[in-house]
Amino acid sequence: MIIITDKRNEQDNRFIGSQTKNNKYPRLIQAISVIAVILAFVLLINSQNQIQNDTILKEIDSSEHGQGNSDKLTEYDLDQLGQQFLNQNDTKQAIRIYTFLHYQYPDNLKYLNSLAYSYFVSGDYKNAFLSFEKSLQLDNNNEFTLFYTGLCYIQQQDNQNAEKFFKKTLNINSKHEGALLNLGNLIYGEKERENYQEKSAYYYMKCIESNQKNKECLYKMGILHFNRKSHYKAIKFFKLILDVDPQHPLANCSLGDTYLELKQNYEALIYYKTCVELINQEQQQKELIQYYKKILQIDPNQPHLKNTLAELYFNSKQYDDAYLFYKQVIKNNPKDQKALLAIIKICEIKNNLSDQIYWLKNLIDIKNQNNDEYIQKLGDLNYEIKNYYEAISWYRQLFNKLKQNYSLALKIAQCYVDIADDHAAELWYLKALAIDQQNLISLENLSQLYYYERKTLQAAKYSQQCLSFHSQSLICNKIQGFLNYDDGHYQEASQNFLMALKQSPYDPQALFSLAQTYEALKQFDKASFFYKKCITVNPIASIYKNLADCLIQLNQIEEAIIMLTKSIQLDSSYQDSYLLLAKLYESKNDEQSSIEIYEKYYQIDPYDAAILLKLAQYYQKENQIEKSIHYYKSLIEINQSYEPAYQAISSLFLQSNKIDQGILYFHQLISQNQYNEFAVAQYKYLTAIKK
Template sequence: MKSIKPFLVRAMVLVLLILVAACGSPDEKKMAFFEKGKKLLESGDVVTARLEFKNAIQIDPDFAQAYHYLGKAELRSKNPKAAFGALAKAVKLDPENTAARLDLGRLFLAANALDQAEEQMDVILKNAPDHEDAILLKAGIYLKKKDPKAVFALLEKLEGKPDLPPGFYLVKASGLEMEKKDQEVASVLAQGQAAHPKSMVLILARIRYFGKHGNATAMEAELVKALDMVPGDLNLSMNLAWVYLQTGQQEKADTILDQVIAQNPEDQKRVFAVAALRLKANQIDKSAALIKQGMKVHPEIYQYTALLSEIYLKKKQLEQASQVLEDYIALADKAPEPDRVKARINIAKLDIILRRADQAESQVDQVLEIDPKNIDAQYLKGRLALARRDGDEAVSRFRAVTEAHPDHLAAYIGLANAYALGKNYDLALDILKKALKRAPNSAKILKGMVRVNILKKDTQAAEENLKQLVSLDPYNIGSIAGLGDFYLAQNRYDEAMDQYRLIQQNKKGEALGHLKMAEALSRTDQVDLAIEELKAGAEKTKDSSVFITSLGKLYLRQGQKEEAVEKFKEALAMDPDNKLAWLTLAGIYERDLEYEKAIALYRDFLSRHKDAWLAANNMAFLLGKTRTSKADLDEALKYARMALELNPDSGLVLDTLGWVNYKAGDLEQAEKNIAKAIEKLPDNLEIQYHYAQVCHDLGNTKEAAAHLKQALAGKRNFPWRQQAQALYEKFYQ
């Protein structure tokens, strides 16, 4: 008899095993799938684990544990909606499954559904009043509700117990921080670290604490300790490098940042992180060099392009910022389409800053052709509609955003502004109140309510909103200043000064406090005291051109023109970008008829600030007023057109352009531009005279007479009154 070959034996054994497995009960099958899923989940294979749990559920649709672990897998996959469905099902099938209920509570907490989260914890605590995890999670809920007393009442149940988890110390420290008990926060975190010396979450909490309080030495020590536990960790390394950069330890920072890249030079995430940190530290050139190097190798990675655009934006080179984004789009299919869409959105944002509404609209429309539901594009459409005062279109766009993304706070603010544009103030406030329920601590929403209430002329409600802003953070200098400015605008000077004194008490706000106090004193005609206030502020903030400029304005108000001029020059020596100093000094030269000095100043200013429409407008007007050569008038036209491009809706700019057209002999174009200016500013006497002069030279005497009469009606003076009077008396009286 022939022997059976080994491979046939193995095949038969395999078949027998399959048959045995096939004969297993449904319970055995579902448990096999479930246990395998648990092992896969532990090993990190979330996708396959999820399939195993679903296989178990397919066999037994009432298998609560499988739903629980499926929920865990969905959470790991960052799919909260599916996780919620699975966890809710697990709890429904097995109300005694405390672990599933805890996970469901955590999910509710993460989604800010605080009442639902508390409801889950109450069920657990009803049956197990000392359940540690449930107590800590409920305390976390009260933290989010900003109720520290309730937090401490819950934690008292755990005080004194052995082996308290790190979460206990974190929650307690957070509650104490809410009550501004900084020393106790430090003590609790120290206790936690003593109990759990290797707890990374506690180490990170201490790092955040020391960072908040500016204790760089302690922060450095904690980061070094953390890196000993997790050598080479990217986030910890970057944070330590940032501490070194902040404390002037440049060599140490460079060593760490070089090591970060050296660990894996091909890892674009590392290169990008170092470049971003150097940009944050204002090491712009070093950051740009890293980015450009990365772009040569991987031009298709959008993060590089976005950061290089940001670098140009930081350097105020907006055109270059836009161009690198255009270059990325030009890669076409070599770059992912979603990233090209992002580039178009960012170009549109830059176009809005550059007042190129048509180009911004074109970019946004192209995005919507590719992705009609793109939220960023819809939002920008709303902003563009607001800018052209198309309230209906703006409402439609912002509403589409809020319906698709109920947490898009900026869209709620835009929607409220759109309603306010149509004077639907109550509806605007309803929208903002709805948004405030979603984000009770949003300063932006409260500021929006202030604006709408002021438009509504409800100063009492506006004041309440401003007080709410201060209550959100009683140490916030901007909020205190905002309330002070409101009182100042209401001529409630004593209350305004009380707020400004509060700012002065804060070391960070001391300078602003002096500046604001000087403004209030100036408004009450206490100019000498205002000057003393500014001098005190300037002494405490060396090299501050803002204080010097403000001093110059007060000297000018007192008629001390020479002293004022010297202050403006001093301010410009400190800060050549101080626009107010440039423009005020040029204005002084104009008023003194020192036109050549004013022209020289405007020309220098415009070489630095090509986006200043007022300077371009004034430059064009002065050239048109004082020069007659074709070259000079061509230059005047260039500046007038620049001003119009920067501010196309300005009646003043249209008048300037029209007047330069007139001086250059182009009467028809002059008449068109000045007519548009009158539509925008019908009460401006100077524009009325300009239009009359152009009509007179065109032989349109009826129009000339009518507009001269409007210019000369009443006794209001304006720079061209003598010329208007002479023209009227000679031809039209």
């Protein structure tokens, strides 16, 4: 430590010695003066210490960079400063100083050990171990170095070498308490070692012989005897600790455990209660819970303990246990509002909505249904679990008290929307609007309700009223756009949809409706743009088909084919895309591709007569008789009086020399129409040939 001489300057002496004339309180003034001088002196010493320390550190820094003069730094001052930093737990600066000292005096064991110790205290066990190893090379019989090398081996989990070095320490000093304690602990931890308890006890007892007040060794001996069921011997050692330190929590806890095993509940309670008081001061919740439960086990008729345990579990976020104990508290006192609030909070944390509702109802019963917050919460919770009628009941109960609360009216309206009672929803939206004529939600929802009910005048009224107050409303701009579109006012509709998209640029409904509007205006380039944008957020088959329609109008046939193909990939049952795609192939004179698409369409709709005739005629032309007959037969199944099908089938059978089948179908045709001259003539001719 740097010594600063205790010399007062003349000014200080004059200050202390001066006396104020005519002073009413000379002793008080003198006392204040003395205190002021002492404080000034302390500040002076501290500031001088700081200046001196800063100077030393700067010199070290300069020397480390080869710029300073290390001769200016006295060995004594450096060592004292290093010790000061260690005492202040400033290991970083201590390491810096002792590294410097070791560099200057490499053979000085004291500085090397101080450096190693600084590393050890800082948690840098690797460098600590290396430094202690270097120290042992200088002196392999140094008690301090041997002991701390043993501790380093413990950090490396090398218990064998640790034990070896602790024994070397004891060879030098047989009463070294740290070595004895650590040896006892190492051996006790090796359960597989023969007689490990007796061997560890040997070292603990040796330590106690050296120092009868060594609390750690006394405690270890107490635990050894407790585990061996030597309860009275255990009590002896635990009480010896209390003779040294009556406030020792572990000793009190262990005495409680020991007396509990002996079924001496009264004594156990005394020590447990002391233990709880001590642990509570240190705020160790886990241990508190453990011992409160033991107290409750001995004396279950202490309801306040259940409350305490519930709070401890709650504070340590063990919500399941807290829930169980709060339920016991409420069982003892159903009107315990604090416990009810806590249990409701637990249900909220665990998102257990049904239990939350149950306990809130209990709380409301206590409060005689006067707490608006709880009633609203019950409405919200029932709504969340889709118990809409129950939610309406709670909301209406509160609305009867707060008749000007439009948000409650909106909640009730939404409940009715969710149960598809549009009439009731309409009434409650109108109530909300009566409270607040500019209420956006009411205006928007009324506009939607009336539009979907085909009440266009009311829908127009409320959507326009909404837009007069809220011109940016997404919903009402869309409703107004739908109304204008339905009335054929496409230009106005496009403006409404564009305004809606300003609020929500990727609203699929607005994008699709705007594209449809531009298509109706025959602005196919704009329609295509918005259909494509709509596809990015809502890729469905019908939109691809609509886009293809626009592309055809723009004579972009190849791209239209791609869009229709994607449409079919998305929805293989969407018929319109098949028909349009087949027609596009026909327009390109690609008859084969067209027929392939018609065949796929036939798998979806086997009753489309026009497509069946097209397929039958195509395969007849291609001389694929079986396929052609198949489709003509399908036509007859749809329309038994369709004569061309009978004629075609008969001709096809004759073409393949199947005269009997040909005669059969001419006969069926005649039965359908006996005045068909061609059929009668063919039937007679074929019958004659057959004979």
